Amino acid sequence: MDIRIESFQLRDFRNYETFRLDGIGPLTIFIGPNGIGKTNVLEAIQLLTATPSFRHAHTQELIRWDAENSLLKAHMVSDVRDLEIGLAIGPTGKTYSINGKKHSGQDVQTTLPSVVFSPDDMLLLKGSQSYRRDELDAVGCQLSKNHRILKRDYLKLMKHKNALLKDGVTGPYIESVNDLIVPTATQLYLYRVALFKNIAARMAEVYATISAGGERLEMRYIPSWHPMEVSKDVIEDVPFDLGKQEISTRLEEALHQRAVEEYERGRGLVGPHADKIMFYLNGRNASLYGSQGQQRSISLAWKIAEVGLIEEILGQKPVLLLDDVASELDAARRGALVELLHRDIQTFITTTDIGTFESEVVDEASVVNMLELRNK
Numbered sequence: 001m002d003i004r005i006e007s008f009q010l011r012d013f014r015n016y017e018t019f020r021l022d023g024i025g026p027l028t029i030f031i032g033p034n035g036i037g038k039t040n041v042l043e044a045i046q047l048l049t050a051t052p053s054f055r056h057a058h059t060q061e062l063i064r065w066d067a068e069n070s071l072l073k074a075h076m077v078s079d080v081r082d083l084e085i086g087l088a089i090g091p092t093g094k095t096y097s098i099n100g101k102k103h104s105g106q107d108v109q110t111t112l113p114s115v116v117f118s119p120d121d122m123l124l125l126k127g128s129q130s131y132r133r134d135e136l137d138a139v140g141c142q143l144s145k146n147h148r149i150l151k152r153d154y155l156k157l158m159k160h161k162n163a164l165l166k167d168g169v170t171g172p173y174i175e176s177v178n179d180l181i182v183p184t185a186t187q188l189y190l191y192r193v194a195l196f197k198n199i200a201a202r203m204a205e206v207y208a209t210i211s212a213g214g215e216r217l218e219m220r221y222i223p224s225w226h227p228m229e230v231s232k233d234v235i236e237d238v239p240f241d242l243g244k245q246e247i248s249t250r251l252e253e254a255l256h257q258r259a260v261e262e263y264e265r266g267r268g269l270v271g272p273h274a275d276k277i278m279f280y281l282n283g284r285n286a287s288l289y290g291s292q293g294q295q296r297s298i299s300l301a302w303k304i305a306e307v308g309l310i311e312e313i314l315g316q317k318p319v320l321l322l323d324d325v326a327s328e329l330d331a332a333r334r335g336a337l338v339e340l341l342h343r344d345i346q347t348f349i350t351t352t353d354i355g356t357f358e359s360e361v362v363d364e365a366s367v368v369n370m371l372e373l374r375n376k
């Protein structure tokens with residue numbers, strides 16, 4: 001029943017005047033030297049699933065230099081559906097279509113979700129807390145319209161509050177904005193925590209497989225209203241299973257307690273935009289103490305968990321896009337990836353070196369040599 005990409009074509013996208021791939025199977029490996037355009041193809045596929053570019057690119061950057069607009073098309077099929085997804089990219093933005101009729105990106109997003117794993121995913125461990133929150137929200141937004149709406153509404157309210165604080169507004173006016181913020185912040189927290197619990201449990205399992213049970217991965221979601229200073233080094237317990245009423249009371253209290261600090265600093269300090277996500281290996285902060293390989297395994301576990309979560313909640317396997325990651329993984333972690341591929345997830349991989357893949361993977365794949373294609 002799962003929908004999958006049967007073919008796609010690009011016109012004036014990134015470095016491609018035209019690019020076309022037909023008869024796409026479960027596993028495609030794009031091989032070629034640096035800079036040939038492998039990642040550009042993955043980016044195009046991701047855009048056709050209507051998730052924002054993992055490179056966070058502006059519209060203009062997507063259009064081939066010297067061209068005025070780009071056109072992307074994918075033919076997606078399942079046992080019961082046959083869809084042509086179109087994406088026109090112009091100077092003013094993106095327009096999606098399904099079978100020739102204009103549709104919102106959200107309509108397209110629910111057709112075929114996607115999960116990308118790229119070298120940038122190391123930022124999950126090494127990057128800022130806002131990167132982690134955004135990653136969690138990105139999963140939530142793919143899975144639930146409510147999550148999308150809550151996030152959008154919360155950001156709008158915080159923008160308003162921060163503008164007022166910046167202008168030196170204090171007292172009852174800020175309190176009345178807080179009254180508007182608390183219900184949305186509480187809901188967003190609840191959505192995030194439910195998602196977080198699910199993803200953390202899956203990640204712990206995946207990580208145990210990757211590290212052959214040698215290390216224990218645990219995670220914590222620490223709300224900004226948590227009253228105690230949380231250690232940066234070792235794991236601590238943070239209240240998790242609080243009811244809606246209790247959460248909004250704690251938020252209100254924290255907003256009240258830190259009001260003067262917010263006035264002085266000219267920005268909101270309490271709310272989901274300031275919550276933290278922490279990763280621990282055997283009880284120690286993995287961002288501070290984890291090795292490169294351990295950190296990479298955690299980010300890989302996140303992606304594998306995300307695939308399972310999407311499959312469970314949406315009842316549709318996502319398409320998996322792996323950008324140049326095989327070379328950065330050791331044999332055990334590559335093994336975990338192969339395990340994932342065997343679960344019949346349509347997968348696209350880029351690599352500069354086909355030798356990084358075991359022959360059993362290459363034998364099953366359709367290998368696209370980008371250099372040969374360019375020189376044709």
Ligand SMILES: Nc1ncnc2c1ncn2[C@@H]1O[C@H](COP(=O)(O)OP(=O)(O)OP(=O)(O)O)[C@@H](O)[C@H]1O
Binds near residue numbers: 040
């Ligand atoms: N809007 C654009 N118009 C034309 N060319 C572009 C545009 N954006 C990027 N490029 C070109 O695309 C190429 C990079 O493509 P891409 O990132 O897909 O390479 P890659 O094969 O993944 O390389 P690597 O192995 O180094 O990651 C560069 O040569 C760049 O100049």
